[in-house]
Amino acid sequence: MNNKYESNKWQEVINWVQTRSLFMLHYCTGCGAIELPPTMTSRYDMSRFGIGPAATPRQADILLITGYLSTKTLRRVIYTYEQMQNPKFVMGFGSCTINGGMYWDSYNTIKQLDKYIPVDLYIAGCMPRPEAILEGFLKLKEKIETGSADGYKKYNKEYEKYKKNQEKVLGEVKRRQ
Amino acid sequence: MILNIFGFLLMAFSAMALGLLFIGIARKVVARVQKRIGPPFYQAYLDVFKLFTKNSITHGFIFDFGAIMAFGGMITTLFFVPVGPFVLYGMNGTLLLVIYLMAVAYLGMAMATVGSGNPLASVGISRALTQMLGYELPFIVVLLTLIYSSNTSSIIGIVQTQQSGFMNWNLINIPIGTAIAFVTLLGLMGKKPFDAPIAPSEIASGPVVEHGGKYLAFIMLQHAVSVVVKTALFVDLFLGGGNNIFIFIVKMLIVWLLVTLIGSIFPRFKVEEGVLFYWRWPLIAALLQAVIIIF
């Protein structure tokens, strides 16, 4: 009992640190990329929350999907997601990642990102403004601190389901590590 | 013996802590230059802590060995550089030894690169080694001049020749050499005009492209130690060292802030431009100064 209590305290410390240091990898598809530079630079400066850009999937904690995904880019997103190290979080930007947005009847974009990789947080809007993005980051921090941003655990647990969905649109997906 | 080991460990850990603090301060300063608020000054500690709690993936034995070699090489270099009153080795020739040992960290990174097999990493490390050719030449010429003029090749010996006042500093005695050494310091640290090896936006942070989690944490610690080593070396050689650790740290901080400020306003040289830059004016000036001092 005592032991468990201590390990929980330790987990709380880890969560606390993780909320204050987040490296994000922005997978800039669709229109969303243009909202990120103002969020990063002097106007809205996200680095005061400890959030900074990472150069490669290996180093990153957050994966940002900033818009619609064609089936071709979905494959790359899956590779990227699987190369990231746990714990990892995914944020979907804009209505395109939620339900297809204005591409809802397009023949080669996916509609719900959540079917293919677990999304921890959506930011609604077409396109969300930098304020909304920052708000989203703060919400994500809250979720990490309470431990409810557990998409990566879900991905491990329900891997078969995700894999089936992925293969339905992509055909075979070659796994790499 | 035990005490010795204790001293080594203490020095290594305090250098890491100091280096991370310096990096945090630099990030704040760069943020202010760019009119941002910037992360808190302790951000670097949080980053390293977080990276140690992450999962990480290895790419085989060579990769692990390279990471350890890079980290260990930097720590070993630290032991030969006097930091204020802490002098572990004072024998003759430490200056030359330090120059050799600094290359070990790069070679360790090259090893990890080979292990990971990522093409961007090999581009990065080949750029780093090419650039080393550039800045080492003028740097070595300046150091040889320094060894000649102060008649000793141990770092602590050079510090002792500059005691008893401001006017004895090599900054006053060899002003051109100091300026050249400062320019080469930018290259040594991989700061902005000479950061082609790690260029995050072209080659995805170069040598560390495959380092995730704990490996990246080790690379960050290595970077922190290298900041301390290189600024301490500069302070020892040109700014008169210091018997008081606080004065020494203030001098280090001034050098580091100058490097950071210069780094925050310049764009990036291509690698061949960087090498050519070093081989033109700094090298000519260094040679001229050597001739003047020797004759």
Ligand code: SF4
């Ligand atoms: S949600 Fe709107 S702004 Fe974003 S990618 Fe879709 S169409 Fe573009």
